Amino acid sequence: MPAPDADLDPWTDEALMQAYGRGDTRAFDVLYGRHKGPTYRYFLRHANGHAATADELHQDLWLKVIGARERYEAQARFATWLYTLARHRWVDHWRSRHGIVLASLEDEAAVAQAAESASGDGPDDPLHATIDEQARCRLIAALAGIPTLQRDAFLLHIEGGLSLDEIARLTSTTCETVKSRLRYAYRRLRATLEDLG
Secondary structure, rough: OOOOOOOOOOOOHHHHHHHHHOOOOHHHHHHHHHHHHHHHHHHHEEEEEEEEHHHHHHHHHHHHHOOOOOOOOOOOHHHHHHHHHHHHHHHHHHHOOOOOOOOOOOOHHHHHHHHOOOOOOOOOOOOHHHHHOOOOHHHHHHOOOOOOOHHHHHHHHHHOOOOHHHHHHHHHHOOHHHHHHHHHHHHHHHHHHHHOO
């Protein structure tokens, strides 16, 4: 018997979501398989490695996707729609906690363990693919030191694969603001990693 997603795998995300809305649960399996790692890492890295928070937010996100299946309209890329939901969920969570930091990142081993146990890191993780384990742990810890708006732009760009225009629309800012946030995020990450190195 072929894998449940063999005939659906080449479909676009938008087509898969529409098929899911018509009742094809295999389409959801393919869609979830494509986006579960990056969306989980988006939450995990915003939550400073706090796996329980990331788990909760990630589950909430996908429950929203499931709940919207019949109403979904492909007015933008699926990834833009998905990360709009993810970002709204993160902002709601952050506001409800009044910006309290959820976990200490002083212990890099704890961060690495939380990230690995979450099954969000692996060969498909852009960070994992480009740097070694020690540098990856330092980078994740450095992300915690970046102001929220800059970190959000960075994660939407890196994990979500969103363009500058898409991030600008999602965050109700301009492309120049997004460029500036990304520039500052990269500069802070570089400086932090150089200091640690």
